[in-house]
Amino acid sequence: MKNNDYEIVMGLEVHAELSTKTKIFCSCPTEFGGEPNTHTCPICMAMPGTLPVLNEKVVEYAVKAGLATNCEIARDSKNDRKNYFYPDLPKSYQISQFDKPLCEHGYIEIETGEGEKKKIRLTRIHIEEDAGKLNHNEFGGGSLVDLNRAGVPLIEIVSEPDLRTTEEVDAYLKKLKSILEYIEVSDCKMQEGSFRADVNVSVRKKGEEKYGTRTEMKNMNSFRSIIRAIEYEADRQIDILEEGGTIEQETLRWDDVSGKTFSMRDKEDAQDYRYFPDPDLVAIRLSEEYIQAMKESLPELPESRKQRYIEEYGLSQKDSNLLTASKYLSNLFEEAEAICKNPKAVANWLLSDVSRILNEKELEPDAIPFTAEQLAKMIQLIEKGTISSAIGKKVITELFENPKDPEEIIKEKGWIQISDEGAIGEVVKKVLEANPQSIADYKAGKDKALGFLVGQAMKETKGKANPQMLNKMFLEELKK
Numbered sequence: 001m002k003n004n005d006y007e008i009v010m011g012l013e014v015h016a017e018l019s020t021k022t023k024i025f026c027s028c029p030t031e032f033g034g035e036p037n038t039h040t041c042p043i044c045m046a047m048p049g050t051l052p053v054l055n056e057k058v059v060e061y062a063v064k065a066g067l068a069t070n071c072e073i074a075r076d077s078k079n080d081r082k083n084y085f086y087p088d089l090p091k092s093y094q095i096s097q098f099d100k101p102l103c104e105h106g107y108i109e110i111e112t113g114e115g116e117k118k119k120i121r122l123t124r125i126h127i128e129e130d131a132g133k134l135n136h137n138e139f140g141g142g143s144l145v146d147l148n149r150a151g152v153p154l155i156e157i158v159s160e161p162d163l164r165t166t167e168e169v170d171a172y173l174k175k176l177k178s179i180l181e182y183i184e185v186s187d188c189k190m191q192e193g194s195f196r197a198d199v200n201v202s203v204r205k206k207g208e209e210k211y212g213t214r215t216e217m218k219n220m221n222s223f224r225s226i227i228r229a230i231e232y233e234a235d236r237q238i239d240i241l242e243e244g245g246t247i248e249q250e251t252l253r254w255d256d257v258s259g260k261t262f263s264m265r266d267k268e269d270a271q272d273y274r275y276f277p278d279p280d281l282v283a284i285r286l287s288e289e290y291i292q293a294m295k296e297s298l299p300e301l302p303e304s305r306k307q308r309y310i311e312e313y314g315l316s317q318k319d320s321n322l323l324t325a326s327k328y329l330s331n332l333f334e335e336a337e338a339i340c341k342n343p344k345a346v347a348n349w350l351l352s353d354v355s356r357i358l359n360e361k362e363l364e365p366d367a368i369p370f371t372a373e374q375l376a377k378m379i380q381l382i383e384k385g386t387i388s389s390a391i392g393k394k395v396i397t398e399l400f401e402n403p404k405d406p407e408e409i410i411k412e413k414g415w416i417q418i419s420d421e422g423a424i425g426e427v428v429k430k431v432l433e434a435n436p437q438s439i440a441d442y443k444a445g446k447d448k449a450l451g452f453l454v455g456q457a458m459k460e461t462k463g464k465a466n467p468q469m470l471n472k473m474f475l476e477e478l479k480k
Ligand code: ADP
Pocket: 009, 010, 011, 012, 013, 158, 159, 160, 161, 162, 200, 201, 202, 211, 212, 213, 214, 216, 268, 269, 270
């Protein structure tokens, strides 16, 4: 932010597509993609005279999401019509929930900076149907409607305006995403739009009580764009206020290419939607026993897993946090640990080399092509001294390209560590002869010279020499 006299205030409305097999009010598949308008039926195409029937799994998944985020679950709830016209909404209303959402008054705990915790309150979680999609300009500049997504179930998770920095927004979204992944109610694939956020932003002078007027940026589906958009929008609002202007409450569109926000429309109020209970659907009534059963069915959540990693495996807070953020990564960690019994090594490999490669390839952890067994075996080969950790790095790269038994990889590539005294002695001799200055340096008390010599020997053997043996033999020679 350019101006430090101000504070940003943010609240998020996150839409997550639920991973039920079928849509919310019909039995069409929810699967992403497919030829346009093939995952459709008279109900989700809004043919007159058709009737919706609520998919029970949708209620189940939403209740689980509510329980996992500390919400109160409503015993009585209902579906309402939210009326508006848009070409991707064939009924001209969306079935959503208005005044009686399934879940209310929850919170998610995030970590800010050095291990400090902050609760971000959730106003509500409600269920609703997704709209179709418009494909623009594909044929002679027109727009075509694809209703495959129409009627895919969503939960909308609305936060209170408790977020103050882009770091908090990032932590909140990551935490929410990981909770939904853990309880297996959404695949949260941002690139497929199954986890997307409306970001509400306002600014106020520091110390002021009253919130400023907010603007809303719709349908953001990448962490990077969300952060950029907030920074841009906060600065834009501050500039207006500093020049004595006022902020219009409006809906904005973020453009990633120009890095700017554009006005889409004035903000509608709830009254503009003419909400009313959907007369085609019965009310939702949940028993205490049902809610209790859902509670008991929840798996271990990221927060408690993290705590367990710290206590059980002695991992740092930071490493535990990173590992447990993704259920896939965390499962891989546990499976590999169970085989090689070396939690620190498994965590290190996953969080350094493996994460780096994932970042470079812009992949999510579930795209890791090798198995926990292969990773564990690679770590055991290092422990046994068959390969050095320098070769371990090469094995990891190879495991991404062509996953197979690491033992086979190192045999094929000739990467087995040289631990033969004679062979190592030769290399040591050769390196010492080529570097008389380092010998002098070492004798003059510069310990770093030893590291340099070992490095040279590693280079000479393409990383294959046993580093402990090198160290030992160099020391013996230098002390002569
Ligand atoms: P809608 O956008 O559907 O009209 P709400 O009025 O309930 O819904 O608010 C939506 C979101 O806007 C919530 O996440 C809330 O936290 C956030 N919000 C409300 N007021 C402000 C504000 N002054 N600044 C930033 N965010 C706000």
